Amino acid sequence: MFTHSGHRRSSVAFLVLSILLAIAMSLVSAVPAVQAAGDGTCYFTWQNPLPHGSIFYAHTNHDATHVRGVGQFGYACSTADGGGTWTYEPTGTTANLRGMFMLNSSTDLACGEQGTILKCVNGTWSTLNSGTTVTLYGIAGTSSLIFAVGAGGVIRRAMRCW
Numbered sequence: 770m771f772t773h774s775g776h777r778r779s780s781v782a783f784l785v786l787s788i789l790l791a792i793a794m795s796l797v798s799a800v801p802a803v804q805a806a807g808d809g810t811c812y813f814t815w816q817n818p819l820p821h822g823s824i825f826y827a828h829t830n831h832d833a834t835h836v837r838g839v840g841q842f843g844y845a846c847s848t849a850d851g852g853g854t855w856t857y858e859p860t861g862t863t864a865n866l867r868g869m870f871m872l873n874s875s876t877d878l879a880c881g882e883q884g885t886i887l888k889c890v891n892g893t894w895s896t897l898n899s900g901t902t903v904t905l906y907g908i909a910g911t912s913s914l915i916f917a918v919g920a921g922g923v924i925r926r927a928m929r930c931w
Contacts, residue, residue, distance in 0.1 A: 827869035829877050837889065839866035839879045847892060860887055860894040868907040870915070880905035880917045886925075899925050 825840035837847040843862035846855045860866070866881035877889045884901040886908065887894050899905065905919035917925040 826865065826867045826881075827879065829869050829871040831871060831874060837869070837877055839869055839881075841865050843881075843885075845879070845889070845894065856892070858889070858892050858894060860889075861896065862887065868905065868909075868917075870908045870910065872912065872915075878908050878915065880908040880919075884919075886917060897927070901925060 823841045823844040825838045828836055828838040830836050834851040835849050836852070837845065839845045843860045843864055843866060845858040845860045845866070847858060848855050862885055864882040864885040866879045866885065868880045870878045872878055875891050879887045879889065882904045884899040884903055884905060886897040886899040886905065888897055899917060901919070901923055903920045903923050905917045908915060908917045910916050913929050915927045
């Protein structure tokens with residue numbers, strides 16, 4: 770169960786927002802791949818699974834070839850070949866998913882609108898109870914303690930409930 774924690778709100782929020790900023794700076798809504806040309810220049814190639822074109826808000830990279838992304842209308846997909854092919858993963862929600870965190874090599878957490886927090890284990894999604902209905906924008910932590918932050922300064926905390 771996620772609980773309200775007020776005494777470290779600003780430092781945790783700053784940490785989570787810093788992580789989110791770094792992720793956001795690495796994203797392009799089409800989830801592109803960067804390729805180098807022979808002359809050293811880089812260019813982007815289309816990697817977004819066709820034909821849907823949904824907006825992605827967050828992703829996790831498990832390694833150079835395994836990536837999972839989430840976004841608009843609860844859409845989630847993953848690749849195991851560096852973006853050559855993408856697999857749709859039903860999440861069971863239509864809420865926009867705004868943040869992601871890789872818990873370990875097989876488990877990701879995602880958060881979003883309406884207080885949504887989801888857990889994905891090897892491509893299978895399930896819902897966790899956040900205890901709130903406000904939009905959650907970021908989720909991060911360690912293997913034993915997870916924080917989700919959201920609108921109005923909300924901070925939710927979970928200890929080993931996944």
